[in-house]
Amino acid sequence: MRETAEARLIESAQELLWERGYAATSPKAIQRRAGAGQGSMYHHFPGKADLALAAMRRSAGQLRESADEVLSGPGDPYQRLCAYLRCQRDVLRGCRIGRMTADPEVMASPALREPVAATFAWLQGRLAEVIAQARDAGTLAADLDPAATAATIAAVVQGGYVLARAAGSEEPFEQATAGALALLAAARPQEPE
Amino acid sequence: MRETAEARLIESAQELLWERGYAATSPKAIQRRAGAGQGSMYHHFPGKADLALAAMRRSAGQLRESADEVLSGPGDPYQRLCAYLRCQRDVLRGCRIGRMTADPEVMASPALREPVAATFAWLQGRLAEVIAQARDAGTLAADLDPAATAATIAAVVQGGYVLARAAGSEEPFEQATAGALALLAAARPQEPE
DNA sequence: GTCTATATTTTGATAGAC
DNA sequence: GTCTATCAAAATATAGAC
Numbered sequence: 001m002r003e004t005a006e007a008r009l010i011e012s013a014q015e016l017l018w019e020r021g022y023a024a025t026s027p028k029a030i031q032r033r034a035g036a037g038q039g040s041m042y043h044h045f046p047g048k049a050d051l052a053l054a055a056m057r058r059s060a061g062q063l064r065e066s067a068d069e070v071l072s073g074p075g076d077p078y079q080r081l082c083a084y085l086r087c088q089r090d091v092l093r094g095c096r097i098g099r100m101t102a103d104p105e106v107m108a109s110p111a112l113r114e115p116v117a118a119t120f121a122w123l124q125g126r127l128a129e130v131i132a133q134a135r136d137a138g139t140l141a142a143d144l145d146p147a148a149t150a151a152t153i154a155a156v157v158q159g160g161y162v163l164a165r166a167a168g169s170e171e172p173f174e175q176a177t178a179g180a181l182a183l184l185a186a187a188r189p190q191e192p193e
Numbered sequence: 194m195r196e197t198a199e200a201r202l203i204e205s206a207q208e209l210l211w212e213r214g215y216a217a218t219s220p221k222a223i224q225r226r227a228g229a230g231q232g233s234m235y236h237h238f239p240g241k242a243d244l245a246l247a248a249m250r251r252s253a254g255q256l257r258e259s260a261d262e263v264l265s266g267p268g269d270p271y272q273r274l275c276a277y278l279r280c281q282r283d284v285l286r287g288c289r290i291g292r293m294t295a296d297p298e299v300m301a302s303p304a305l306r307e308p309v310a311a312t313f314a315w316l317q318g319r320l321a322e323v324i325a326q327a328r329d330a331g332t333l334a335a336d337l338d339p340a341a342t343a344a345t346i347a348a349v350v351q352g353g354y355v356l357a358r359a360a361g362s363e364e365p366f367e368q369a370t371a372g373a374l375a376l377l378a379a380a381r382p383q384e385p386e
Numbered sequence: 387g388t389c390t391a392t393a394t395t396t397t398g399a400t401a402g403a404c
Numbered sequence: 405g406t407c408t409a410t411c412a413a414a415a416t417a418t419a420g421a422c
Contacts, residue, residue, distance in 0.1 A: 231399085394418100
């Protein structure tokens with residue numbers, strides 16, 4: 001095999017954590033998906049928590065990278081904000097990082113929680129920067145608080161996943177983001193005719 | 194004891210499902226909290242899934258009742274919408290129903306998913322009604338889609354929980370709801386001076 | 387580095403006495 | 405209705421051969 005067993009273990013853990021969360025993912029299931037035995041896994045990682053941490057850090061990095069691609073991409077700040085809300089997502093699978101907040105074992109472990117906290121702190125900060133730029137450029141109302149609006153946009157996406165998974169349909173997610181875009185459009189200084 | 198063992202089992206299951214989700218809640222933990230033995234639980238319920246379903250249905254009913262208290266309460270439709278976003282919540286514990294969407298065993302079981310789907314379908318419908326009333330009363334822009342805006346508001350609350358739990362602080366939730374209120378205010382036909 | 391065998395604990399449930 | 409065994413399977417490792 002081209003990839004090392006260690007890399008395959010991390011990738012398998014990423015997939016299973018996304019699909020089933022931490023508590024419901026057994027070391028055995030990770031090994032099976034990676035095509036590795038017990039001995040291999042415990043040689044590379046002290047235990048399940050350490051492997052999960054490596055997987056979560058990698059997922060967090062990938063999430064951050066793909067979000068920044070849009071938020072630092074082409075277009076003026078307002079357009080990049082809209083692009084973030086509109087960009088393609090695996091809606092029914094939900095957010096690889098956000099779903100960890102519902103896992104009791106992740107929430108109980110400061111080490112496992114850290115990448116989750118750091119990812120959302122970064123996302124809200126980056127969104128707030130783009131919102132402040134849009135406001136300074138006059139494409140968003142001057143009285144909008146960048147930090148609050150950033151939290152709203154991040155929450156719409158995370159909550160959209162919850163509604164979509166509850167319904168078993170992507171529709172609530174599409175509605176939630178479309179509704180947010182309409183509210184943002186209403187908050188532009190010069191309302192379009 | 195004043196309460197029956199059956200009622201105490203359901204209440205204990207409600208609490209544990211809220212704290213830890215379904216997969217991570219063992220029958221033994223429910224029994225311990227309810228002060229009931231194995232035999233008692235298996236006498237009243239065929240198994241864990243049936244007890245959890247009773248607990249989820251009860252939580253769903255309570256959630257619906259408290260949401261409707263605000264949405265059908267005093268004030269004009271726009272004020273009731275704001276009241277829904279502002280009302281007191283146990284932010285760091287999150288949503289008893291919404292958190293179930295992250296539980297792999299709940300999502301895999303149509304029976305366990307049903308109350309989750311029904312609760313959010315009801316909430317979005319009820320929010321859309323109030324939004325349509327606000328629009329008809331002229332207190333919200335006529336071009337806002339009630340269903341989309343309802344999904345946005347429900348998503349802000351659900352996503353707010355995710356951000357708050359990730360941060361270990363209520364602040365992101367307060368920011369997300371405050372940001373949503375500011376956007377709604379910007380979508381009023383006559384902007385306030 | 388990887389394998390197989392074994393150990394310990396927990397889970398979710400059953401059996402049968404009271 | 406409730407209790408106390410008891411049980412089979414799984415989770416999470418550890419031990420030691422190769």
